[in-house]
Amino acid sequence: MADVIHAEGLVKRYGSRSGEVRALDGLDLAVPEGTVLGLLGPNGAGKTTAVRILTTLLEADGGRATVAGLDVRKDAKGVRKRIGLSGQYAAVDEYLTGFENLDMIGRIYKLGRTASRARARELLERFDLVESGDRPVKGYSGGMRRRLDLAGALVAEPPVLFLDEPTTGLDPRSRTGMWEVIRELVRGGTTLLLTTQYLEEADRLADAIVVIDKGRAIAQGTSDELKRQVGGERIELVLTDPSQLDKARAVLATVAVSDITVDEDGRSLTAPVSGGPPDLMEALRGLDAAGIVVSDVGLRRPTLDDVFLSLTGHTTETPPLDKQEDAA
Amino acid sequence: MSVMVDALGDGAVVVKRNLIKIVRVPELMIFTLVSPIMFVLLFAYVFGSAINLQGTGYREFLIAGIFAQTVIFGATYTGAGIADDMKKGIIDRFRSLPMSQAAVLVGRTASDVLINLISIAVMAGTGLLVGWRIRTSFWEAVAGFLLLLFFAYTFSWIMAWVGLLVPSPEVVNNAAFIVIFPLTFIANTFVPLENLPTALKVFAEWNPVSSMTQATRELFGNSGGVAATSHAWPIQNPVLYTVLWGLVILAIFVPLSVRQYKRAASR
Numbered sequence: 001m002a003d004v005i006h007a008e009g010l011v012k013r014y015g016s017r018s019g020e021v022r023a024l025d026g027l028d029l030a031v032p033e034g035t036v037l038g039l040l041g042p043n044g045a046g047k048t049t050a051v052r053i054l055t056t057l058l059e060a061d062g063g064r065a066t067v068a069g070l071d072v073r074k075d076a077k078g079v080r081k082r083i084g085l086s087g088q089y090a091a092v093d094e095y096l097t098g099f100e101n102l103d104m105i106g107r108i109y110k111l112g113r114t115a116s117r118a119r120a121r122e123l124l125e126r127f128d129l130v131e132s133g134d135r136p137v138k139g140y141s142g143g144m145r146r147r148l149d150l151a152g153a154l155v156a157e158p159p160v161l162f163l164d165e166p167t168t169g170l171d172p173r174s175r176t177g178m179w180e181v182i183r184e185l186v187r188g189g190t191t192l193l194l195t196t197q198y199l200e201e202a203d204r205l206a207d208a209i210v211v212i213d214k215g216r217a218i219a220q221g222t223s224d225e226l227k228r229q230v231g232g233e234r235i236e237l238v239l240t241d242p243s244q245l246d247k248a249r250a251v252l253a254t255v256a257v258s259d260i261t262v263d264e265d266g267r268s269l270t271a272p273v274s275g276g277p278p279d280l281m282e283a284l285r286g287l288d289a290a291g292i293v294v295s296d297v298g299l300r301r302p303t304l305d306d307v308f309l310s311l312t313g314h315t316t317e318t319p320p321l322d323k324q325e326d327a328a
Numbered sequence: 329m330s331v332m333v334d335a336l337g338d339g340a341v342v343v344k345r346n347l348i349k350i351v352r353v354p355e356l357m358i359f360t361l362v363s364p365i366m367f368v369l370l371f372a373y374v375f376g377s378a379i380n381l382q383g384t385g386y387r388e389f390l391i392a393g394i395f396a397q398t399v400i401f402g403a404t405y406t407g408a409g410i411a412d413d414m415k416k417g418i419i420d421r422f423r424s425l426p427m428s429q430a431a432v433l434v435g436r437t438a439s440d441v442l443i444n445l446i447s448i449a450v451m452a453g454t455g456l457l458v459g460w461r462i463r464t465s466f467w468e469a470v471a472g473f474l475l476l477l478f479f480a481y482t483f484s485w486i487m488a489w490v491g492l493l494v495p496s497p498e499v500v501n502n503a504a505f506i507v508i509f510p511l512t513f514i515a516n517t518f519v520p521l522e523n524l525p526t527a528l529k530v531f532a533e534w535n536p537v538s539s540m541t542q543a544t545r546e547l548f549g550n551s552g553g554v555a556a557t558s559h560a561w562p563i564q565n566p567v568l569y570t571v572l573w574g575l576v577i578l579a580i581f582v583p584l585s586v587r588q589y590k591r592a593a594s595r
Binding site for chain 1: 341344348349416418
């Protein structure tokens, strides 16, 4: 199958007072037709820069990229005809109504008056915005704005879609709703590149995941492959008596699939496991048998921080300058 | 040719969007309408009571100056509007669409001509109430209004470029204030040129705002022989000088703004 999105050795440099910063440092990407690639990384990793280059908003300093077979640099307008972009900051016009926002985009795509209006109504219905469709966007909630922005990206039914952190800043309910919408799109055969800071989001939506740090891919594979590398869930426990730390570590080692980490406070332990709740039960039985008293214990999904810790040995802290770039 | 057609077609979509915004944000509309009325009344009665002019009355002399100042300040909307769209990511959305790269700027500057047209209509109405009259033919008067709109349009392109350079709309307003205020005051807008100190007088004589004001006055028949006492070439040939300035501004700032628009996202 041909790659609908293909990038080789993308480099983007920014000058800054403290010298040169490489927002992208030789990034390769390949997204086959009809699949979803999750670009996973912390703030400032270069996710937004990558999306901006692939959507023709920014020119790369090095490397090459094609979208739908067209070179993003040489045939920017051709690429724009085939893509939809929904950004991190919902780029909808506050003073226009939801309907007017969509109709405006339809007219720019030269859909014609009747077709453009019909498409706008259809999208409002699909994104559950019928009731507010004729009110100015100013009064919309964050979730509604995101849905409208995504609807805007779909006006011309583009075969390739870029979603830059589609759920960052949304409350959990809106996030679940957004996931539903995205999954439906993918079922329709759209090729999608999605950036996210949430491992769970990439896990749920993406066929393949590329973990990116400092402008470079540091790991890639399917969600399962990545989890095998990183471990599945984490058992987290807090000891009542710090002197039992070594005993507790020994018990956890019987279920852990990789290194157990101990917090600076000397009483909180985190152990990656692969078996989920049965592993937790087993650990608890072991702790009980060894007479270890815990004040708190739980099982949680791995976060981006865990991925980073496993892959790079450091967490996702990034210098403030990089953060500014991603926000720009 | 199809590049032009695209720019105009997409530009029309942007004009519609900008006009909807004017209607939905009444503060903007009220400011557009009220400030010219305020200016006409303030100057007519406050300055008008202190300044005496031979030949034509001060109020008649003044109106063209206020027209000039108001339409040039109107260009600030262009810059502030574009800076606001940049900040809110709307320019990015437009840039990701298969539309003409000039359309957003063409549409923005065009919709600001309409705002200026409204301002001029309100000022003309107020002027008529306080005693201003057009003393020439209909077509000369039309030419006067067109010249005002044309010159303001060229200024919109300067402000469009500024709007693409700065980080927020507030900066446009401040920058505009610092540049436009002296430009419209060191001129024959509110006082006759001959009383100015030499250095200011020379600046004022070659200031295109002066020539535009002079041209407008002559086209409305309001000069009454008063302000034409300067023998500087721009004041003697005001229409030609103003049009030349306008064309030079467009030749520089249209390409400059379009280029900046294409780059804007990379900052």
